[in-house]
Structure formats: structure tokens, C-alpha cells
Amino acid sequence: xxxxxxxxxxxxxxxxxxxxxxxxxxxxxxxxxxxxxxxxxxxxxxxxxxxxxxxxxxxxxxxxxxxxxxxxxxxxxxxxxxxxxxxxxxxxxxxxxxxxxxxxxxxxxxxxxxxxxxxxxxxxxxxxxxxxxxxxxxxxxxxxxxxxxxxxxxxxxxxxxxxxxxxxxxxxxxxxxxxxxxxxxxxxxxxxxxxxxxxxxxxxxxxxxxxxxxxxxxxxxxxxxxxxxxxxxxxxxxxxxxxxxxxxxxxxxxxxxxxxxxxxxxxxxxxxxxxxxxxxxxxxxxxxxxxxxxxxxxxxxxxxxxxxxxxxxxxxxxxxxxxxxxxxxxxxxxxxxxxxxxxxxxxxxxxxxxxxxxxxxxxxxxxxxxxxxxxxxxxxxxxxxxxxxxxxxxxxxxxxxxxxxxxxxxxxxxxxxxxxxxxxxxxxxxxxxxxxxxxxxxxxxxxxxxxx
Amino acid sequence: xxxxxxxxxxxxxxxxxxxxxxxxxxxxxxxxxxxxxxxxxxxxxxxxxxxxxxxxxxxxxxxxxxxxxxxxxxxxxxxxxxxxxxxxxxxxxxxxxxxxxxxxxxxxxxxxxxxxxxxxxxxxxxxxxxxxxxxxxxxxxxxxxxxxxxxxxxxxxxxxxxxxxxxxxxxxxxxxxxxxxxxxxxxxxxxxxxxxxxxxxxxxxxxxxxxxxxxxxxxxxxxxxxxxxxxxxxxxxxxxxxxxxxxxxxxxxxxxxxxxxxxxxxxxxxxxxxxxxxxxxxxxxxxxxxxxxxxxxxxxxxxxxxxxxxxxxxxxxxxxxxxxxxxxxxxxxxxxxxxxxxxxxxxxxxxxxxxxxxxxxxxxx
Numbered sequence: 001x002x003x004x005x006x007x008x009x010x011x012x013x014x015x016x017x018x019x020x021x022x023x024x025x026x027x028x029x030x031x032x033x034x035x036x037x038x039x040x041x042x043x044x045x046x047x048x049x050x051x052x053x054x055x056x057x058x059x060x061x062x063x064x065x066x067x068x069x070x071x072x073x074x075x076x077x078x079x080x081x082x083x084x085x086x087x088x089x090x091x092x093x094x095x096x097x098x099x100x101x102x103x104x105x106x107x108x109x110x111x112x113x114x115x116x117x118x119x120x121x122x123x124x125x126x127x128x129x130x131x132x133x134x135x136x137x138x139x140x141x142x143x144x145x146x147x148x149x150x151x152x153x154x155x156x157x158x159x160x161x162x163x164x165x166x167x168x169x170x171x172x173x174x175x176x177x178x179x180x181x182x183x184x185x186x187x188x189x190x191x192x193x194x195x196x197x198x199x200x201x202x203x204x205x206x207x208x209x210x211x212x213x214x215x216x217x218x219x220x221x222x223x224x225x226x227x228x229x230x231x232x233x234x235x236x237x238x239x240x241x242x243x244x245x246x247x248x249x250x251x252x253x254x255x256x257x258x259x260x261x262x263x264x265x266x267x268x269x270x271x272x273x274x275x276x277x278x279x280x281x282x283x284x285x286x287x288x289x290x291x292x293x294x295x296x297x298x299x300x301x302x303x304x305x306x307x308x309x310x311x312x313x314x315x316x317x318x319x320x321x322x323x324x325x326x327x328x329x330x331x332x333x334x335x336x337x338x339x340x341x342x343x344x345x346x347x348x349x350x351x352x353x354x355x356x357x358x359x360x361x362x363x364x365x366x367x368x369x370x371x372x373x374x375x376x377x378x379x380x381x382x383x384x385x386x387x388x389x390x391x392x393x394x395x396x397x398x399x400x401x402x403x404x405x406x407x408x409x410x411x412x413x414x415x416x417x418x419x420x421x422x423x424x425x426x427x428x429x430x431x432x433x434x435x436x437x438x439x440x441x442x443x444x445x446x447x448x449x450x451x452x
Numbered sequence: 453x454x455x456x457x458x459x460x461x462x463x464x465x466x467x468x469x470x471x472x473x474x475x476x477x478x479x480x481x482x483x484x485x486x487x488x489x490x491x492x493x494x495x496x497x498x499x500x501x502x503x504x505x506x507x508x509x510x511x512x513x514x515x516x517x518x519x520x521x522x523x524x525x526x527x528x529x530x531x532x533x534x535x536x537x538x539x540x541x542x543x544x545x546x547x548x549x550x551x552x553x554x555x556x557x558x559x560x561x562x563x564x565x566x567x568x569x570x571x572x573x574x575x576x577x578x579x580x581x582x583x584x585x586x587x588x589x590x591x592x593x594x595x596x597x598x599x600x601x602x603x604x605x606x607x608x609x610x611x612x613x614x615x616x617x618x619x620x621x622x623x624x625x626x627x628x629x630x631x632x633x634x635x636x637x638x639x640x641x642x643x644x645x646x647x648x649x650x651x652x653x654x655x656x657x658x659x660x661x662x663x664x665x666x667x668x669x670x671x672x673x674x675x676x677x678x679x680x681x682x683x684x685x686x687x688x689x690x691x692x693x694x695x696x697x698x699x700x701x702x703x704x705x706x707x708x709x710x711x712x713x714x715x716x717x718x719x720x721x722x723x724x725x726x727x728x729x730x731x732x733x734x735x736x737x738x739x740x741x742x743x744x745x746x747x748x749x750x751x752x753x754x755x756x757x758x759x760x761x762x763x764x765x766x767x768x769x770x771x772x773x774x775x776x777x778x779x780x781x782x783x784x785x786x787x788x789x790x791x792x793x794x795x796x797x798x799x800x801x802x803x804x805x806x807x808x809x810x811x812x813x814x815x816x817x
Binding site for chain 2: 019020021023024027048049050051053054056057058061203204207208211212236240
């Protein structure tokens with residue numbers, strides 16, 4: 001491969017030479033090496049930062065022209081300087097607000113100072129088929145930041161471990177590379193600080209702060225949706241870090257393309273690296289999570305109780321742990337034998353909440369009607385103008401997806417339609433979801449509203 | 453605290469420190485100036501947490517004490533006072549009464565304790581420079597400091613102490629200015645530091661033509677002690693790019709230019725440099741330079757300058773603003789322009805160790 005790159009570089013040099021003076025070529029390009037070439041980008045290795053800096057400032061047009069001459073089309077040009085990367089020179093942490101200018105507090109930066117919970121480590125993460133990929137990707141990123149998947153985008157529902165994985169990455173890197181600058185924050189904090197910086201005319205500081213990170217972890221990135229200037233600022237931060245070969249990890253409750261009001265250039269960048277989904281755990285994983293948690297907390301419960309909890313609480317790991325805590329504290333406080341009836345009584349509210357997730361067709365109809373601003377009666381009526389028929393079809397589709405009702409039952413619930421109509425509606429909605437992003441977004445929005 | 457002072461002295465004292473005052477409102481104390489009256493002096497201190505300045509003025513102090521007052525407001529009040537005599541009195545609640553002629557002002561301050569102290573320098577490297585030399589060096593380089601916030605290491609001036617020389621360097625990627633100042637210091641003091649733009653600007657205001665400045669370099673911070681005034685600043689952390697790589701090693705042609713005449717010509721011609729390309733062209737021929745600029749659909753300008761030039765005929769284009777900046781900063785009558793070809797950087801030199809590298813612009817024709 002290396003030889004291949006050398007040849008490409010020769011070809012490129014030949015195109016470049018007539019454009020710059022011989023002295024310039026010798027001075028700036030003789031030490032440059034092509035280390036990576038893809039269909040749309042080229043990465044050059046330069047001996048140190050002055051090369052990148054000077055070439056970018058003065059010779060980038062010449063280089064780009066040469067690229068077009070040599071390869072027929074422009075490509076994105078990146079530089080990697082030999083002194084880059086986490087292993088070597090790490091930019092020191094920006095001094096704090098005290099005027100004293102002493103740096104002692106910057107050096108021994110503990111995980112807690114970053115707002116990372118030491119309990120959220122890779123060791124304490126229970127891996128199941130639902131989160132295998134996300135876990136493996138996170139571990140890979142933590143072991144060699146910016147080398148594997150950049151950016152890493154983790155998404156999944158509430159309480160499925162997004163934050164856990166992100167914090168685990170942060171702590172792993174923080175531990176392995178003492179002087180790496182790890183930044184963990186929520187997108188909300190990012191936005192607030194940005195607003196604050198605008199307000200106080202402090203953008204320089206703000207930028208420096210984020211653009212010096214070696215590892216930037218941003219939780220709940222979906223909140224950037226609709227915040228245009230924050231998005232723009234984040235876009236530039238993203239590019240700076242990415243071009244500087246710094247790792248970026250993002251989390252969200254939905255995939256990038258479904259975050260409402262997020263600029264396309266951000267969406268495409270988020271999808272650039274690896275997108276990993278966290279799904280709700282299956283019953284075995286839930287059981288494993290309970291046992292692990294019980295073990296770390298020193299709780300002893302009967303297998304029967306574990307199983308009861310694992311089968312009854314399905315959607316959310318946080319809730320699962322909460323239930324475990326409640327059961328355990330009841331057991332230790334009352335000393336009573338824990339039968340399933342006792343547990344059931346104890347967790348009445350949680351279980352009810354869980355049960356609510358058994359969505360009824362009526363709820364679906366109501367929700368969809370509300371969303372599309374049609375009358376509930378229209379869901380069952382015979383009228384079929386497009387503005388009513390399509391919401392009705394969506395409701396049928398959701399009923400099919402979210403309830404256990406048969407096609408016939410659904411048809412009955414929608415004003416005595418036959419099963420063929422329902423089947424057609426499902427197919428139609430599925431197809432239109434594939435074709436049109438906004439429909440998919442709307443449906444997933446209604447879906448998540450129903451599941452809440 | 454109570455003192456009497458002339459309006460001029462007070463104003464002069466405030467002028468020295470007030471530029472540093474922070475404009476951000478998160479910490480109200482930072483928009484205040486700290487006043488400390490003791491003996492026959494009143495000390496003034498301001499800081500924005502990055503840069504801090506401490507100055508003083510002589511006054512007839514009747515009662516020692518200290519307080520902090522809003523700096524900008526205080527300055528505008530003092531400037532407008534009707535009489536030359538000013539009576540200044542601060543009560544226990546940090547309310548200052550200012551009397552002058554028929555005027556009376558009362559302004560409310562904040563307690564002294566809230567004011568962040570300037571840092572201490574314990575294990576600092578100390579060197580002494582003649583104020584005139586440093587001022588001269590700053591003037592010749594500071595205009596080339598980058599304002600591009602993404603390359604933060606360039607948002608300051610490099611102070612490189614090496615081989616009994618202080619080298620000052622500023623660059624923004626398209627030009628580079630460098631000055632050497634001869635200086636005696638022990639080998640152990642050799643260091644490269646980056647002083648932020650704001651500190652450089654303030655320092656230029658404070659330096660005079662007489663006396664020495666004592667520079668203390670601590671870890672992450674620097675102090676400039678100019679007899680009566682002290683300027684303290686944080687340093688920019690990071691490695692300054694290896695600027696020597698930028699400086700061309702050889703020159704093919706050298707032109708001697710009369711600085712003032714050349715500058716005036718550039719200024720006139722640049723009036724018609726287009727906003728878009730913003731370039732002027734220098735066309736060299738035997739014993740002559742034609743300086744030209746043209747903007748499509750607007751017009752063009754041309755000026756001829758007789759010079760001693762014996763090299764080949766060629767044209768090179770530069771950003772006029774970048775060319776004029778060093779010419780304005782220099783005081784010499786003659787400057788030398790070294791050139792290689794139309795695609796290589798031009799270098800401006802003078803008799804003393806100074807160097808200005810300027811990248812040419814592409815000539816589109």
C-alpha cells in the first residue's frame with residue numbers, strides 16, 4: 001500500500017511543481033508524505049505543525065489544483081503532523097479562572113473533576129446482544145482514540161446505557177493517558193456556555209476551551225436540534241477536532257438523521273464514523289444486569305425475585321436498578337420473606353407504569369388523530385379523503401406494530417374494515433416511511449410519545 | 453481612605469491601567485480599579501484575570517485605606533472635573549466622595565477583599581531589557597500577530613531567549629515579522645514563551661524611551677516591571693511553530709527602497725486595489741518599479757518609482773496592507789527588499805536585525 005501512495009504522491013508532485021517555485025517545493029513539500037488516500041480525501045504526513053500551518057495558509061490552492069490535475073477531481077485535504085495524536089505532545093489544559101496562573105490544579109485532573117461517575121466503567125457494563133456493537137465500538141475508541149471510529153455516535157432510548165458507555169470511554173482514556181484532555185458534557189451545557197460566551201463577548205475563550213480537547217464526549221446531542229447558532233459553533237468545533245485527529249463521541253436518543261431541525265452538514269458528519277444503537281436488553285441480559293448490580297451492592301435475593309424483576313420490567317435499565325434497590329432495602333429493613341406477591345405490591349407503581357406500555361388501539365387512534373388534527377371519529381368513519389385516510393393508515397400501522405391485535409381485530413377497531421385493508425395500510429406506510437424522511441420522523445415521534 | 457491630588461496626576465494614573473479593565477459582566481469586580489492609598493502614593497490595579505496592571509500616582513494622603521471603584525466610570529468623571537484640585541474620600545462602605553470645585557460626586561464601590569490579587573513570582577527567571585529596545589522590538593513585530601482564533605498559539609508574540617539574544621516573532625501564516633535584541637543572560641534562562649496580544653498592546657502603551665524593564669518569567673506567567681508600573685500576564689500555552697522554516701535562505705534580487713516614498717506610493721495605489729483580490733502588483737524593470745492596482749469595473753492606478761535595480765524584469769503581487777504595515781512601523785530611511793521570483797516570499801530587511809517575510813499573491817493573468 002505504501003508504495004502505492006508513494007506513486008500517487010509522485011504523480012501529484014509532478015502536477016504541483018509547475019505551480020510553486022522550486023524553493024517553495026523543496027522547502028515545504030519535499031518532506032511531505034502521502035499516508036492515506038480515499039476517493040474523496042487525501043491525508044498527508046508533515047514533519048511538524050509549521051508545515052501544515054504554512055501550506056494551509058499559502059499553498060492550499062496550488063495543492064488543490066494539483067490534485068485536480070492529477071486525479072481529475074478535488075479531494076478533501078487533511079494533514080497529520082508527526083507530533084500529533086494522544087501519544088505525544090498534548091496541549092496543556094487551559095488555565096482556570098483564577099488569576100494566579102498556577103497550573104498545579106490542571107495537571108492532576110481527576111475523573112470526578114470531569115463530571116464522570118467512577119461507577120460507570122467498562123467493567124460494570126453488562127454486555128448483551130442488544131448492546132454488543134456499541135460496547136465493542138466504545139472499547140475500541142477508548143483503546144485507540146481517533147484511530148478507529150471517529151466520530152462514534154451512540155444512540156438508544158432512555159436508561160439503556162448511553163451515558164454509561166460515554167463515561168466509561170472518558171475514564172478509560174483519562175486513566176491510560178494522564179495528560180490527555182478529556183471533556184465530557186451534555187449538549188445543553190455546551191449551548192449554555194455558548195450563549196454565555198456570546199453574552200459576555202467571550203467566544204475566543206469558549207473556542208479555545210473546546211478546540212483543545214483530545215477527547216470530546218457530548219451527551220444528548222439531540223438537544224442541538226433547532227439551535228442554529230449553537231449548531232454552527234459546534235460544526236466548527238467538530239471540524240477542528242476532527243481535522244486535528246481528536247476523538248469525538250456523541251450520544252442521542254435517536255439516530256442522527258432523525259434529530260429534528262439538525263443541519264444536514266452536521267447529520268452527515270455524525271454519520272461519518274460509526275453509528276451504534278443501544279436496544280432495550282432482553283430478559284437474559286436484564287437478569288445479568290440485576291445479578292451484577294446486586295453483587296456490587298452486596299444485595300442477596302432469591303433467584304425467583306431476580307427473575308420476577310427481569311421479566312416484569314422490560315424497557316429501562318435505570319428503572320430495573322431502582323426496583324432492585326427498593327426490593328433490597330425493603331428486605332433488609334423489614335426482614336420479611338420476599339414472595340412474588342410482596343414484591344408485586346412493593347413495586348406496584350413501577351409495574352403499572354410498565355404495563356402502560358401495553359398500548360391500546362384506542363390510544364393510538366387518539367394520539368394519531370391529535371397529531372394530524374383530525375377527529376377521533378374519523379378514525380372509524382367511512383370517509384376517505386387523503387388528509388383523513390393517511391393518518392388512519394398510520395394508526396393501523398402503529399396498531400399492528402405496537403399491539404398484539406390481529407389484522408381482523410384492528411380492522412374492526414377502525415370501523416369494521418377487513419383485514420386486507422389493514423394489510424394494505426401497513427405496507428403503504430412502510431413504503432412511504434422508506435421513501436420520505438419526514439414521515440418516518442413523524443411516525444417515530446408518535447411511536448415514542450405512545451411508549452412514554 | 454482620604455487623599456488630595458491634582459486632576460492631571462489622577463487622570464494619568466487611571467489612563468495607565470484602565471485599558472485592561474474587563475468588559476465581561478460575570479465578575480463585576482473585574483470592571484473595577486483597586487485603589488490603595490499609603491504614604492505619599494496611591495496604587496491603582498486592574499485585571500481581567502489574564503492581564504493585570506498596577507500603577508501609582510503621588511498624592512497627599514491624609515488617611516490610608518483601600519477600595520475598588522468602577523474604572524470606566526471613575527475615569528470619565530475625573531476627566532470632566534472642573535477644577536485641577538481633587539479631594540477623594542472613601543467611607544467604610546466603599547462609597548467614594550469626589551469633590552472638585554463646585555462638583556460633588558458619590559460613586560459606590562466594592563470591598564478591596566473581593567479584588568483578585570496579582571500572582572506572586574517565586575521561582576522566576578529575571579532578565580533586564582532597555583525599555584527603548586523592547587518598545588522598538590514590539591513596534592516592529594506586533595502588527596503581524598494573528599487574529600485567527602483557531603490558531604491560538606499565534607494569538608501572541610513569541611519571546612525566544614537564546615544565545616544571548618531575545619528574538620521576538622509574530623506571524624499569521626501569510627507574513628512573519630522578527631526582531632533580534634542583544635541581551636546578556638545566563639544559559640539557564642533560555643526559554644520560548646508566547647505573550648498574548650492584549651499584554652503586548654498594553655506593554656507598548658506603558659514602555660517609554662528611558663530606563664530598563666525587568667522581565668520575570670514564571671511558570672505560565674510573565675511580569676514586566678517598569679519602575680512605577682507593573683504588568684502581569686498569563687502566557688499562551690503551546691508550542692510556537694518553527695518559524696525559521698519560513699525564512700527563505702537565499703535571495704536573487706535586492707532592491708533598496710526609500711521607505712517613506714515607497715510607503716506613500718503604495719498607499720496611493722492601494723486605493724484602487726480591489727476589495728476581492730486586494731493585491732497590488734510590483735513590476736520590476738531596469739532601474740524602475742511600476743506599482744499597479746486595478747479593480748475590474750472600477751478603475752486602475754499606477755505609479756512609477758526610480759530605484760537602483762539591475763536584475764531581470766518580473767512582476768510580483770502582494771497584499772498592500774501587509775506590505776505597508778512594516779513600513780509604517782519602521783523608522784529607518786532605507787529598507788531592503790529581497791526577492792527570489794514571483795512565487796516565492798519577499799523579505800524586507802533593514803541594517804539592524806529585523807526581518808519581515810511576506811508571501812506573494814498569485815498573479816492571475
